[in-house]
Amino acid sequence: MLIRSLCILFFFLALGDGVSFALSLPVPGNVIGMMLLTFSLCRGWVDVKSVKPAADLLVQNMAFFFVPPGVGLVLYLDLLSREWVPIVVAYVVSTLAVLVGVGWVMQKLERS
Amino acid sequence: MAFFSGKAFSVFITFVAFYGAQRLYVRFRYFWLNPVLLAILGLMAFLTLSGIRYEDYFQGGQIISFFLGPAVVALGVPLYLQLEEIRKRGLAIGLSILVAAVVGVLSAAGTAAFLGASAPVVASMAPKSVTTPIAMGIAEKIGGIPPLTAAIVIATGILGAVIGPGVLRLCGVRNPVAFGLAMGAASHGIGTARAVEEGEAQGAAGGLAICLNGIATALVTPALVKLVMMWVR
Numbered sequence: 062m063l064i065r066s067l068c069i070l071f072f073f074l075a076l077g078d079g080v081s082f083a084l085s086l087p088v089p090g091n092v093i094g095m096m097l098l099t100f101s102l103c104r105g106w107v108d109v110k111s112v113k114p115a116a117d118l119l120v121q122n123m124a125f126f127f128v129p130p131g132v133g134l135v136l137y138l139d140l141l142s143r144e145w146v147p148i149v150v151a152y153v154v155s156t157l158a159v160l161v162g163v164g165w166v167m168q169k170l171e172r173s
Numbered sequence: 174m175a176f177f178s179g180k181a182f183s184v185f186i187t188f189v190a191f192y193g194a195q196r197l198y199v200r201f202r203y204f205w206l207n208p209v210l211l212a213i214l215g216l217m218a219f220l221t222l223s224g225i226r227y228e229d230y231f232q233g234g235q236i237i238s239f240f241l242g243p244a245v246v247a248l249g250v251p252l253y254l255q256l257e258e259i260r261k262r263g264l265a266i267g268l269s270i271l272v273a274a275v276v277g278v279l280s281a282a283g284t285a286a287f288l289g290a291s292a293p294v295v296a297s298m299a300p301k302s303v304t305t306p307i308a309m310g311i312a313e314k315i316g317g318i319p320p321l322t323a324a325i326v327i328a329t330g331i332l333g334a335v336i337g338p339g340v341l342r343l344c345g346v347r348n349p350v351a352f353g354l355a356m357g358a359a360s361h362g363i364g365t366a367r368a369v370e371e372g373e374a375q376g377a378a379g380g381l382a383i384c385l386n387g388i389a390t391a392l393v394t395p396a397l398v399k400l401v402m403m404w405v406r
Contacts, residue, residue, distance in 0.1 A: 064380070067197050067243070068242045070246050070247055071243060073246045073249070074242050074243050074246045077246065086178060087314050087315065087394075087395035088311075088314070088391045088392060089245075089307065089310030089311060089313070089314060089391060090242075090310075091241070091242045091245035091246055091306065091307070091310055092245060092307055092310065092387060092388055092391040094242075094246040094249075095245055095246050095247075095249040095252070095384070095387075095388070096249070096388060097249075098246055098247075098249035098250070098253075098327050099249040099252050099253050101257075102250070102253040103247065103253065103256065103318065107397070109250065109253065109254070112247070112250055114249060115243070115247065115249035115293050116249075116250040117247075117250075117397050119240060119243055119244040119247040120244060120247050120248060120250070120251065122244075123241070123304075123305075123306070123362070124208060124209045124245045124362065125187075125209075125237070126192050126237055126238050126239075126240045126241045126244055126306070126325075126402065127209065127238060127241060127305040127306060127309070127323055128187055128190065128191055128209060128212045128213055128216065128234075128237070128238075129183075129187060129230070129231060129233075129234025129235060129237050129238045130234070130309060130319055131187040131209065131212075131213040131305075131320060131323040131324060131327065132213050132216045132217055132220065132227065132230065132231075132234065132240050132320075133227060133231065133319070133320030133323070134213070134217065134320045134321065134323070134324045135217045135220060135221065135227050136227055136320065136391050137318060137320060137321050139222065140294070140318075140321070141321070142388075143255035143292050144291065144294050146288060147284070147285045147286075147287075147288035147289060147290035147294065148285065148294060148298065150284060150285075150288055151280070151281050151282075151283075151285035151288065151290070151298050151333070152281070152298070152301065152325055152328060152329060154280055154281075154284045155276075155277060155281035155284065155298075155301060155329075155330065156302070156329050156332050156333050156336075156359055156360065157295060157336075158277070158280040159273055159276055159277045159280070159302050159339065159355070159358055160218050160333060160336075160337055160341060160356075160359040160360075161340065161341075161344050161361035162273065162276045162353050163270075163272055163273045163276075163351075163354055163355040163358045163382075163391050164341045164346035164351050164352065164354070164355035164363075165344060165351075166268060166269050166272050167265060167266070167269040167346075167348065167351035167354050167355065168345075168346050168347070168348045168351040169348060170262075170264070170265035170268060170269070171262070171265060171348050171350060171351060172348075
């Protein structure tokens with residue numbers, strides 16, 4: 062069961078990478094793979110039950126997979142100490158802007 | 174010393190760090206004890222103190238991070254399962270996500286560029302609202318620094334989870350779907366985990382926002398970052 066669902070996920074990952082490369086799109090292959098998988102599920106080409114075992118395992122433990130690249134921050138500590146002001150200000154401003162923007166727009170549209 | 178720079182050792186210490194961080198989080202339940210953040214800081218300290226080079230560590234580490242690719246593809250499953258909900262409120266959700274992607278990228282990249290950040294830092298900031306694997310993929314495509322993006326994304330998640338509910342209440346956002354969508358769009362999985370505590374509708378909307386904002390941001394970021402760079406320089 063797990064092997065079959067991994068086959069499907071890796072098929073769509075490879076397909077997404079292929080499409081991203083072939084059309085030289087600026088969108089990562091994994092995002093294209095996700096969209097193609099969703100589309101195929103909607104069309105009934107892929108059965109949800111056949112992808113769920115591996116999909117659940119990967120989604121539930123996704124946080125773990127980005128630990129190693131996160132540790133790569135050790136390579137950029139001097140960059141961080143040089144440019145921490147724009148980084149921190151932009152990060153706070155942008156987080157607030159998205160929170161308020163989305164919450165407000167969605168609430169307005171839900172009422173109307 | 175080859176043992177300590179070997180792949181098996183790197184994979185082992187990553188598992189240990191994350192397991193330990195998870196245990197701490199489960200024990201105390203403070204937001205700032207985010208397991209990813211703790212594990213990363215712990216491993217950074219360990220590498221620095223032990224003198225293991227990051228390049229050597231990442232030989233093993235990339236075996237783990239490789240699974241981000243299929244994990245992003247797997248997000249298509251929860252997205253599919255929520256399609257009914259999207260169809261019901263299609264226009265409202267679509268517009269909100271468009272706002273999330275455009276405002277997120279412009280405010281992050283624009284503010285950083287305006288304050289004089291270098292081009293790679295601006296590119297690393299741009300996709301900061303979306304879930305880490307997608308954000309890192311975008312940063313890599315547009316000349317950013319993926320590890321810096323990962324750190325900013327995690328920090329964004331924590332900030333959103335901590336201040337999000339208060340800010341939204343202050344702005345009068347009480348609708349559960351609007352609340353969850355805002356939390357997921359602004360601070361991805363970490364914000365959604367917080368939204369889940371408010372209720373099921375909030376959690377589902379958060380999960381939906383992660384997937385949709387990931388896609389929307391991947392689509393709009395390259396063009397918007399070019400625009401910001403042209404406008405500032």
